[in-house]
Amino acid sequence: MTDRSAPGGRAASAPLVGRDSEPTIFELSRPGRASWQLPTTGIPETPLEDLVPDNHRRDAAVDMAEVSERDLVGHFTRLSHRQYSVDLGAYPLGSCTMKYNPKVCDAVAALPGLDSVHPGAPAALTQGWLATLVELEEALCELSGMAAATLQPAAGAAGELTGLLLMRAFDAARGEQRRRVIIPDSAHGTNPASVTLGGYEVTTVKSDERGCVDIDSLRDALDDDVAGMMLTNPNTLGLFEEDIVEIAASVHGVGGLMYYDGANLNAILGVVRPGDMGFDIVHLNLHKTFATPHGGGGPGAGPVAVAPHLTEFLPGPRPVRLDDPDGPSFGWQTPARSIGRVHGWHGNALVLARALAYIEVHGGDGLLRVAERAVLNANWIRTRLHGTFDVPFDRPCMHEVVFSAAALHRRTGASAHDVAKGLIEEGFHPPTVAFPLIVDDALMVEPTETESYETLVALADALERVAARAEGGQLSGSPRTTPVRRVDEARAARTLIPTFDARR
Amino acid sequence: MTDRSAPGGRAASAPLVGRDSEPTIFELSRPGRASWQLPTTGIPETPLEDLVPDNHRRDAAVDMAEVSERDLVGHFTRLSHRQYSVDLGAYPLGSCTMKYNPKVCDAVAALPGLDSVHPGAPAALTQGWLATLVELEEALCELSGMAAATLQPAAGAAGELTGLLLMRAFDAARGEQRRRVIIPDSAHGTNPASVTLGGYEVTTVKSDERGCVDIDSLRDALDDDVAGMMLTNPNTLGLFEEDIVEIAASVHGVGGLMYYDGANLNAILGVVRPGDMGFDIVHLNLHKTFATPHGGGGPGAGPVAVAPHLTEFLPGPRPVRLDDPDGPSFGWQTPARSIGRVHGWHGNALVLARALAYIEVHGGDGLLRVAERAVLNANWIRTRLHGTFDVPFDRPCMHEVVFSAAALHRRTGASAHDVAKGLIEEGFHPPTVAFPLIVDDALMVEPTETESYETLVALADALERVAARAEGGQLSGSPRTTPVRRVDEARAARTLIPTFDARR
Amino acid sequence: MPDYLPHTEEDIDEMLGFLGLASLDELFDAVPSALRIAGGLGLPTGIPEPDVLARARSRAEGNGARADRLVCFAGAGAYDHEVPPVVKALAGRSEFVTAYTPYQPEVAQGGLQAVFEFQTMVSRLFGLPIANASLYDGASAVVEAVNLGVGATGRSGVLVSAGVHPHWRAVLATFAAGTGHRLVEVPLEDGQTRWDAVADEADIGAVVVAYPNYLGCLEDLAAVRSLCDGREALMAVVADPVASAVLRSPGDWGADVAVGEGQAFGTALSFGGPYLGLFACSQAHVRRLPGRLVGETLDADGRLAYVTTLRAREQDIRREKATSNVCTNQTLMAVTAAVQLGWLGTSGLAEVATRCARATRYCKEAMSGLAGVEPLTGTTPTFREFALRLPVPARTAVERLAEDGFLAGIALDQLVGEDGDGSADAEAARRGLLVAVTERRTAHEIDRFVAALDKAVR
Amino acid sequence: MPDYLPHTEEDIDEMLGFLGLASLDELFDAVPSALRIAGGLGLPTGIPEPDVLARARSRAEGNGARADRLVCFAGAGAYDHEVPPVVKALAGRSEFVTAYTPYQPEVAQGGLQAVFEFQTMVSRLFGLPIANASLYDGASAVVEAVNLGVGATGRSGVLVSAGVHPHWRAVLATFAAGTGHRLVEVPLEDGQTRWDAVADEADIGAVVVAYPNYLGCLEDLAAVRSLCDGREALMAVVADPVASAVLRSPGDWGADVAVGEGQAFGTALSFGGPYLGLFACSQAHVRRLPGRLVGETLDADGRLAYVTTLRAREQDIRREKATSNVCTNQTLMAVTAAVQLGWLGTSGLAEVATRCARATRYCKEAMSGLAGVEPLTGTTPTFREFALRLPVPARTAVERLAEDGFLAGIALDQLVGEDGDGSADAEAARRGLLVAVTERRTAHEIDRFVAALDKAVR
């Protein structure tokens, strides 16, 4: 097949009528063409030369693509047809919680009274936004069992780092300078990376044969140089750390703080709260649990909630309720010993507004149902596919389940990666592969609560067919039905072409 | 290949990952599932039995599909991936004017102050809408060279019938009862159908060897029983009726009225006006010329503009400017001898608002450019493909050009229809086939002004490749790359299955 | 400033060169120069998009009656129903919006299947096996029903209940001037059609009745069926599709044709259009069906596929002998309705209808208690709309209530005719107010509305 | 009332049966019962969608500062630029909105290619060969630039111009607590950085300067380049990407890293987020690049394809040794920016920048004529934003002008710190007003704004 990347208004590059590539917008470009239109302003047309001093002015305009509005629309619409999404089908990526996001949340975020508000406007003119933030904070505190929260962090990893800086501040305030933070070997990669950026050293503790923190290893690792421990619960294997009370007590016992990575909160909404488990700091991934669509990579939001002894360190300024009966109801306040800002403004506000809408529409009762259905779905998949793939830690899981294709791999040469590509041909987005790292050939399935029983059955059937094809040695050519076939990732890294201009 | 129409949340039915069918929503349905949510109202929950008398109440609820919002979204999003559209690529359907429609017009139609207005609200509370309608009417009159217009007709055909009833009313007012309306043999099918519904008989006049109305045949057909003549100009061959002045004079000579089918107005915007050519009644297809997206079959709008001697017959009530300096600026008025209403309310108002926005953004200057570019594009295609297909009436065309695949058909067995299917494989929507009826194996190409030169080149290249494949006898299996392959139309008519319930 | 035309100067030069032309003007050489517009169109020059939007916004501001400003109690065929964001998102997808009529089924399966599903839903709702892909609106659907009835029976007399929406009757009358149908209006009494008033009419091809009728009243369809049986006329029911969710279906009552206005299913009030003409009929009349019809078939590989079918009825083939002249229809609204009905599902559709009935009952009862205000249709059961006789002209009441934040309903005289005719009936109509209450109205809104009406009619 | 969960009672029973469980509760047997929430969450029960929308609308009403109500002259890194309907329509397509990070490139070519195009556009704009797929916002991009600089040089001292946005400097300071970077703030004089004030600072890994800086002023980047040369420090330019359309690019001035806030390209004001962190660097630093990077490659058939690349830098592989902890980024805003820049094209981008400069000049000149009002930064050239010293506290002016329909700008003391510190500088800051003027502002708006300011400061 040739790689025709011809310009012109064909829809050929949309999968609807074939598999031809879509040219880049730069290839569709033609000098002199344009689509912008700007308002009539009546402002004198002073030449640029009189506005920008010579030594600062660039010689020539920045070379952008030049296309008509029609070609712009064709291009990006065709690109959209080359992109899988939750709205097209199931997306059982473990750890990612790719649930369906109610469209009402989009409608809220698109309200002109929310999306056209300048973040620097005075509090008196942004009371609606402040109310939104404060109400969300209160709901998140109730859900996590914490006392107060900052909504500034723009994603989970930003929340982690914020949490670690809160640890530092707490340490410093008690005149200490602890150096280590403990994380389990199953932890998500952002955890260790954040620890480093927080100025701590990582101490990794092993998982035991049940897939949970090995209490003995943990005890060995603990001493008064430990600032705290980061943990998700359920952990990244989808298993609930049953010894959580003991773990928390041990860490607290050496004066450390417990940090909860909330990426897996979906499993325990309304069932159990991190605060009640003994955590001191909790970040929440609103883009996982609270239904902000992931945008192909973001934006998200990673608020951090903390126990009472840490509230004075929270980033500021924070939106707060005011008492003054004559003045506005909400204002900004910076906590006494705040670690400072962690975001240019107030956080990913529109994401926060979506999360509040999501919480309101579900309510306390609905959020519990979310957790129940998520866990039900995951366990059904686990039990159903039990014989098809190995389940390294084989017991009831929470909202996700980790299979291993290691045995299959040894037997047939087909890795978890191959299984994933095979599943694409079956019409499903694959599960997460190669994570968590402690499972060989991991296939991590998180169906989420919004997928129906029929979808689970279809997904399980598909995975069984894929496994059967693997036994028949038929997976290596997959996928065959997609706009491109298996992509050469090594080549991309070897011969780096990060822009159109780097193309030879 | 099997016809797996399995339920479940696979995207398999989206072309992105394969060619499996999408199940109907009824197959995705499962009793007890639902996605509706309705507002809290606080109204007492009186049982239905107390609200609807027994003899009127149905026994069981109407069986609709029962799906979750997630499955609803999956289903219709996947369906959308099985649908070609202007936004995906060129759509050179002759007579249909499938130009790109600026998104700003959608934004106008979505303004809450327009789309949430009840049509029965008093004039004082709908001044903005009345202004919209009046300003549009004035612009359409200027463009068509007419005195006044009704905006009620919901599509071109409705406009035609309205125009014919205006003829009747005009006849009746002068105490006549003419019986015949003349149309050329190249006319669009709606013309004769409308004539019948208007209570007239169709008299067809032949086209001459230049593709235009044969003046002699016309003269033969004319007498004082002729109420009028319907004509498009440019005609459905894309050719300008050069003798239009003479034609109009002849028809007027016997006391007939000239009716202009405005479906082809795109070609002459700002160049020449139907009124100046001698037409008395003009309908305009706003969904062709004035950029309302066609919606997969509609809605459109077919306003009818008339010369001064016909304004008193226009449908009513009509939006009008008022003179009263103290009262509102706009009101409703029914013309003295109105033929009556032709629409349940005021016409397809949101389509009308889009058309006004389109006219405003282009302006008089821009509309002329529209016509120029549309005609330039069509002539370029004509000249370029001149050797590939026959051009039955081979001279400069206006906004569209009719080729004939008849010779190709005879030589290779590949019909215009086959050429169309071959072009789909090339990534383009095919031209109109089998219309106009007077050309054998017609292929009617209307590129429109919004397609770029590159697109024209790509389209012409593709048509040449298809013709070459026809010579090689390779077209009969086309298209191969689409969600379904060639569809059995005869079977559909033979074994009628018009609903899911009619499936066996 | 750029417009939407992609042609660069070089493109134009190159293309003209290829054509052997010296200027764009020469493209129009076929147009007699005497006819050419001299000096350009008398229209302003183009203005940029943001300016166009600003103008549209300022016009929109001029619409006091926006449903986001005035609480809407107006109906008469156009209702303020709930349309959720998800329906707008799906029906607004550009593949549905910017496609043409599906002439090439291989690349139009999405739209075709959506319409096939729509047809199924309408068929189930109306209890008839055939439903088409849409007509312009309720009014045009009635016209087509009558045309079908007259065509099928060869008899041009048509009994039309005065309970059919006055505008739709007006449209029927307009088009009857062309078709020559003889329309006989059958009067109402207490909101129900007095068929006995036309007992002597002969040569009747069709009988048209609305259910519920435009005053919200339920009609006796069994009586209509026997009337039709007696005359071998077709029974055409103009059904409110929301009411059909809880009422016996037209098919169940024996209707040959059922038509209606589908705006209630996902389409905004939109100042009256684009709306959605619903049309269903019995198997016997499928070959007279107006408009488009999608059918199921197979592709060359034996795969399920959809396609427009029975095209031989249509004007592009049948020309002057076509069953109808409808070409462009309202497909996008049909797709919207399919999405909305998919969202509602079995339970939601029944729920909306039930809530409308409840809210209407709640409002009607509260209003009947007001001094000087009385129901116009006696004790005849109504569904989601009812008419009141006020002590003041209804237009005055509507005006006053707008100041309190309500679109109070539709003044009957406005609906019946622009000016009225000065008769006693006209006077009655002047004091008649048609009030509709949908599932969106809260008890609080209704209570306030009732109080405001009480004040306004004193 | 339905929610978003598709499980019917029967589904649940069947699934539980398959699992051998008697109740949903048993799914949570692993959770120690003492920890389980008793009596449900302390949150209200769920309310239906329309009620949620109504609540959000009423909150939205509480935001007086909506740009559709107050004419916006506020900037400070967040600008009221034109975003056309076409950009919203395209960037809002659900395939872009509801996809995850492109872990499976075969079904993510659409998003990957859009980001590849975005990277190319940022690279061209900043004049540097490498650009990543986005960071959270301008502030986080500065943090990452400093981390890269310190990492590359092994020197922890960082000179940070006081012209960098105060919030961003605050964020830098917050994170420096973890990384241990030694931040040295370099003061401004008349809106330009006084590098001589830190001539003695040693062990400098990076120098950070804003161009234009947050007061709108153009800085001398040649001086920064030679400063960096002298110390072998990395030169990091915080560039306003709209200004970059007409100013010499950071790369052209010799920057090693350029970062910026991309909100101006198609993203609404959004009360501050989600925005778009732009990041570009020279080839030398590609392996220290934070965040995601899309590269071109081939598929198994030799067809062009896109994929995220150099993943070995990222935390999921590198863990505690990763160059950055960023995982989720702001891809949707990057796609939006690609669409917006595609819409603007070469000429439109230059046009927007030029119009901003013109409108700013127009406004600045008119304001300088007002009694008691003077420019804060002397005669230093500014681009699309400028600071004034008012005779009254700026917060007061902002308050008063809101009543006239203007969001007058940002009071400098609000930007610099919540409370000020009572010093003379703080007093100056209290009277400082930062005014931004975009291409959306008309002469008429500006004239009225100037008149209103005149009145407000008397």
Ligand SMILES: Cc1ncc(COP(=O)(O)O)c(C=O)c1O
């Ligand atoms: C378990 C876990 N922790 C942390 C993160 C990081 O969150 P973010 O991507 O929002 O930075 C993720 C996200 O994938 C995760 O799955």
Ligand SMILES: Cc1ncc(COP(=O)(O)O)c(C=O)c1O
């Ligand atoms: C030449 C011509 N006339 C009339 C019509 C009918 O217009 P409509 O489809 O809007 O009823 C068309 C539409 O295809 C047409 O092309």
